[in-house]
Amino acid sequence: MKKISFIAIGIAFLMACGSATQEPSVKEEPAKKSTKNVAKVREISELAGIMLTMHDQFKEIRGYVERGEAIPDSLQWSFEAMKTAQPTKDMSLDAGFEGMATAFLVQLDTTVANPSIATYNDALNSCISCHQNYCPGPIARIKKLKLKEGK
Numbered sequence: 721m722k723k724i725s726f727i728a729i730g731i732a733f734l735m736a737c738g739s740a741t742q743e744p745s746v747k748e749e750p751a752k753k754s755t756k757n758v759a760k761v762r763e764i765s766e767l768a769g770i771m772l773t774m775h776d777q778f779k780e781i782r783g784y785v786e787r788g789e790a791i792p793d794s795l796q797w798s799f800e801a802m803k804t805a806q807p808t809k810d811m812s813l814d815a816g817f818e819g820m821a822t823a824f825l826v827q828l829d830t831t832v833a834n835p836s837i838a839t840y841n842d843a844l845n846s847c848i849s850c851h852q853n854y855c856p857g858p859i860a861r862i863k864k865l866k867l868k869e870g871k
């Protein structure tokens with residue numbers, strides 16, 4: 721029984737959380753823009769959209785932290801919405817999800833208030849902790865955002 725439910729979860733995660741979708745390749749052939757291609761475009765959930773935004777914005781934060789600069793106000797977004805955003809269909813997020821989201825948001829605030837390689841990497845570790853539970857696919861991609869300590 722246990723094995724069966726594990727497989728079922730694996731399939732549910734395959735869409736957004738499987739490693740196959742790690743680097744969405746933009747292979748668009750402008751000449752052949754038929755409606756057939758539209759069907760292949762992956763539907764991005766509200767939650768996945770927030771995640772992709774966070775991923776991009778963390779890349780920017782990384783630059784500021786690396787250069788030892790303050791994170792500008794323009795980059796201090798609120799990601800509270802992740803707690804209530806609609807995830808990919810069939811994905812079940814249990815009560816633990818909100819707790820992990822809160823833990824992450826606290827780390828994000830700490831990084832913004834006190835930017836350093838350590839606080840920044842702690843925030844990324846919070847991304848990874850949640851992903852270990854709910855969405856393992858993008859972990860390798862998130863790890864690439866880390867900064868080397870002791871610089």
Ligand code: HEC
Binds near residue numbers: 771848858861
């Ligand atoms: C509280 C849990 C949680 C935290 C914290 C979290 N994630 Fe996610 N992440 C998820 C879940 C769940 C999904 C799948 C969303 C869906 O498919 O609807 C996801 C999806 C993603 C995706 C894939 C989006 C796609 O569909 O292509 C990326 C990339 C990602 N997260 C990066 C990050 C980064 C970077 C951080 C930290 C800055 C982070 N996540 C923090 C739970 C979390």
